[in-house]
Amino acid sequence: MNDMINRQPCDPAVSLFGQGKSSAEIWSALVSSGVAPAAAEAHVNSLLLAVALLGQGKSAVEIWSALVSSGAAPAAAETLVRDLVEVRRMQLARQREEEEHRSSGFCKRCYDESTPLSPGNISTVNGTGTMFYGEDRGCCDCGSVVRVHWVVFCGLPLIPLGTYRYRDLYGEGTSSKFLARRTQTNSQQIAIHYSLSLVVLFVFVAVVMAIRSGNR
Known part of the structure; x- marks a missing residue:
């Protein structure tokens, strides 16, 4: 035995x-x-x-x-x-x-494709800290979406910390309380965020240079 x-x-x-x-x-x-x-x-x-x-x-x-x-x-x-x-x-x-x-808080499909790993507390001070960006692969059953957890500076994503199945408990824009489970890294989503950051940075630099040129 x-x-x-x-x-x-x-x-x-x-x-x-x-x-x-x-x-x-x-x-x-x-x-x-x-x-x-x-x-x-x-x-x-x-x-x-x-x-x-x-x-x-x-x-x-x-x-x-x-x-x-x-x-x-x-x-x-x-x-x-x-x-x-x-x-x-x-x-x-x-x-x-x-x-x-x-x-x-997730449907069976979203639960199975993710892990219990949590992003922890999400907070920013004057646009610098950590936050989620993007929405991809929305689920019709539980309402969750795939988002990327970023380290941000002045609101611009700098370092991706992971991709998560994300569900806002109180609806979009009404509360920061949410549920999140780590899922497979979404490289395409990260690339899009980087591209948008570069565009914003380029526009900002162009505006600053234009203002300086106009003041001469």
């Missing part, structure tokens, strides 16, 4: 249990596959006992010992317990992922 490893279940009863089948459905499937009715019933009873003990927080060794004491063959009990523990682990992992998704 000490060499149990994570793997897909090979015990058909455990596999069916993981699919949400009832004990009657599991018994019927075992009998249909050629297992004797009495043996199928004994195996289902072993499964139910193992599930109950697992729910009580018993260890794999304790569950195996209880199954053997109830008459199950040691090898069959080991396979059942090993598979059941793995199925339960996968179920808990799915539950955690579903809970994280529900609390994330």
Whole structure:
């Protein structure tokens, strides 16, 4: 029992249990596959006992010992317990992922394409600091968009800090409170922002030079 490893279940009863089948459905499937009715019933009873003990927080060794004491063959009990523990682990992992998704504020597609990494606090002083720019790949389901997190100077983006799935909680322009999850870097979006910054900088320099020339 000490060499149990994570793997897909090979015990058909455990596999069916993981699919949400009832004990009657599991018994019927075992009998249909050629297992004797009495043996199928004994195996289902072993499964139910193992599930109950697992729910009580018993260890794999304790569950195996209880199954053997109830008459199950040691090898069959080991396979059942090993598979059941793995199925339960996968179920808990799915539950955690579903809970994280529900609390994330994003639809399933946007959640799956992003990571929980947050940009932290976003703030600027006189146009210098960090802020988001751009809107790309808007989602019709959750309303999120892809934006780039920048270090800015005088409002001009200088250094990209990452691309994020971004969702404004109170609607555009009404609040700075938002949700954001890191996603794949959008190089095209970053290039556009750099280009716009260069255009603004060029126009600013041209205006300054024109003013100076006019004052001479």
